Amino acid sequence: MQHRTKAQTLQALQGIRQATVLDALVYSYAEWSKEPESLLQKARQKAWKLFAVRSSATTEDQEHTSNAGKYTTLLNVSWKDLKGAIETVFASYAKDSLSPKDEVLLQPMLQDAATSGVLFTKDPNRGAPYYVINVSHSSDTTAVTSGGTSSLETTFIARCAPLPKDPKIQKLLALAQELETALSFSALDIEFAFDKKGDLFLFQVRPLICKEQSLEDQSVWLEAAAKRFAILNREHPYLSGKRTLCGVMPDWNPAEMIGTHPKPLALSLYKELITNAIWAYQRDNYGYQNLRSFPLLIDFVGIPYIDVRVSFSSFLPKTLSSSLSHRLVDHYLDTLEASPHLHDKIEFEIAHSCYTFDLAQRLESLKGCGFLPGETQQLQDALRDLTNEIIRNDTGIWTEDVRKIETLKERHERILCHPHFDIPTKIYWMLEDCKRYGTLPFAGLARAGFIAVQLLNSMVSVGVLSKDQRLSFLNSLNSVSSQMAYDLSHQSRARFLEIYGHLRPGTYDILSPRYDEAPDLYFDWENAQKQDPSKRADFSLSIPQMQKVEQLLKEHRLEHNVVGLFTFMKAAIEGREYSKFVFTKTLSDVLNLLKELGASYALDAEALSYVDIQTILSNYTTSWDIGELLHKSVELGKERYRITSQTLLPPLITGEEDFYVFSLPTDQPNFITRQSVTAPVLTDLTQEKELGGKILFIPGADPGFDWIFTHGISGFVTTYGGVNSHMAIRAGELGLPAIIGAGEKLYAQWAQAQTLHIDCANQKVEIIR
Secondary structure: OOOOOHHHHHHHOOOOOOOEEOOOEEEEHHHHHHOHHHHHHHHHHOOOOOEEEEEEOOOOOOOOOOOOOOOOOEEEEOHHHHHHHHHHHHHHHOOOOOOOOOEEEEEEOOOOEEEEEEEEOOOOOOOOOEEEEEEEOOOOOOHHHHOOOOOOEEEEEEOOOOOOOOHHHHHHHHHHHHHHHHHOOOOEEEEEEEEOOOOEEEEEEEEOOOOOOOOOOHHHHHHHHHHHHHHHOOOOOOOOOOOOOEEOOOOOOHHHHOOOOOOHHHHHHHHHHHHOOHHHHHHHHOOEOOOOOOOOEEEEOOEEEEEHHHHHHHOOEOOOOHHHHHHHHHHHHHHHHHOHHHOOOHHHHHOOOOOOOOHHHHOHHHHOOOOOHHHHHHHHHHHHHHHHHHHOOOOOHHHHHHHHHHHHHHHHHHHHOOOOOOHHHHHHHHHHHHHHHHHHHHHHHHHHHHHHHHHHHHHHHOOOOOHHHHHHHHHOOOOHHHHHHHHHHHOOHHHHHHHHOOOOOOOOOOOOOOOOOOHHHHOOOOOOOOOOHHHOOOOOOOHHHHHHHHHHHHHOOOOOOHHHHHHHHHHHHHHHHHHHHHHHHHHHHHHHHHHHHHHOOOOOHHHHOOOOHHHHHHHOOOOOOHHHHHHHHHHHHHHHHHHHHOOOOOOEEOOHHHHOEEEOOOOOOEEEOOOEEEEEEEOOOOOHHHOOOOEEEEOOOOHHHHHHHHOOOOEEEEOOOOOOOHHHHHHHHHOOOEEEOOOHHHHHHHHOOOEEEEEOOOOEEEEOO
């Protein structure tokens, strides 16, 4: 792209066919310094009602540095304020070095703007071949660029997509293609507006600073993904429901645990340990429909999605009739498609998967959707029976899962320290044990923990507990996280890392350092906050409350007494966190063994992140050379990940067309606790000595981020995550204001702030500065 200022580029584009470039006056600093009054008179002769005074510095809008937003632009400037506005814009260049060739661009304000926005001709984050359109339906033509609105519409259009039907999008794409040709540059940042008549105006165009990528045969990969979805979308004789949806957040939530674009090793480990088979075995064991042999996670071009029909089917009790099961799944799918912001709350807001004290009230919504009273009663009775089987403290299957986790600890050491096993053999057996004695019981305890939280929430719903008492109960729990915070200030460094050193922020990511590999990155040893688990919040019930709970148990025919019920809830929630802590040690040691194996064949951790774990597991039953197999797996993984990294898909896929054109939904975040906080924002977690007192922004918050709670943070925000996620539970325990699952748009918008105010009770966020 030819080296021009913003103003010079617009002057060169006067007369383009697809949009109107507003009339303009351009004054260099050299000209302004000599004869400002003469130049003001020229502007006055234009008889423009209001002026836009835009920056046009020589250091702006260049191919390798855009400096977008660095200098001042003033809008809606009247004639009497014009001189001061021009001088203000020129003065903003002085922060660098003001050149005689620097310019100010004057244009008339567009008076009847109806829609304004920005179009990128590449994805700005990845350089991927997509048109990205941000639009605000506002008369404020800076609404998108200033981030001053939360009602932005963001649309992604694959370069290979058929032309969309929306006439405005057709005009924008035609403009983008004309500008790419005129400027001989394919990565552009285009600011535009439509007036109320539908005419398109070009405000500016600059090079888009991104690592430009090319993806040959994009249409081939997207077509293959769309066809795979079409196959999944058909009726299946062993599944309830006529169709499916696919989402990155429902159920086992791959977006939170491994991210939306995981490397092949992380993806294959997550499938192997949980979503290929373990998840279904656990649901079947706990009394839900038998979906063994159905994988829960499907990846489209390497991007992980939950098959939502399979998920919804797995929440149905085995005893439900086939006809009711089919109707429920179809209803659940219709509800999610109509309210896509619920994709991370499907068990809280859509599906009914356990009995609670307010279940009858919640089932009322089904009656308004064509379900008969007898059908809702059948569902209620089935969920009661299922819940009773799970929550018993003597025979409930969750108690066996607690014992299995302890078995894993013993078997882990036996295999890891075996003197005669080579590394591939150790990896094979450690992963086998991790599934049987780790992730399987963890999945069960996670199910029990979910039921415990639902029962607790329903006590608030029916008025037995207050919201503050609910939080007090959660704060009273003895979790791994609270114990770790205590141990940081009470144990020696060596002992602390012996206990917690296996943890890492990316549980499945071989590139994420363990705590014991980079302890100073994660912990401030000198300023560790003194915490004492014995001083956790007290929780107790009054005599009248105990009587009310006892009465509820009898009325609802739940087979527990008050003490037994709260014992179950405490043990289940704590067990979920403890079992996660235990099984992740085995997984973490497997990743280290893999590094050791790779080093023998000149493969570092970066290379190994592209390996499919099946390459190693299948080697257990063959004599083929493992080194050769690893190198082939790395090369294949790199090529596939190159395609994955250049592919963008929506959080929820509802049809084949979503693989080509989609809009990001307006997410409804999960506000945790009822606290509020005003604090500085921090997005770089490597600045660990600066974490105290900050609101942290964490793209994907899996359990390995527990270390942040030892730094006295003020709150945190995650892109992904649900109300029942680990980080949500932890925030509730600590009484820490948090926003879980803000979604990509709001996360990006709030992360730009210097200081943020979060009011969880009123579910409000305010950018202070």
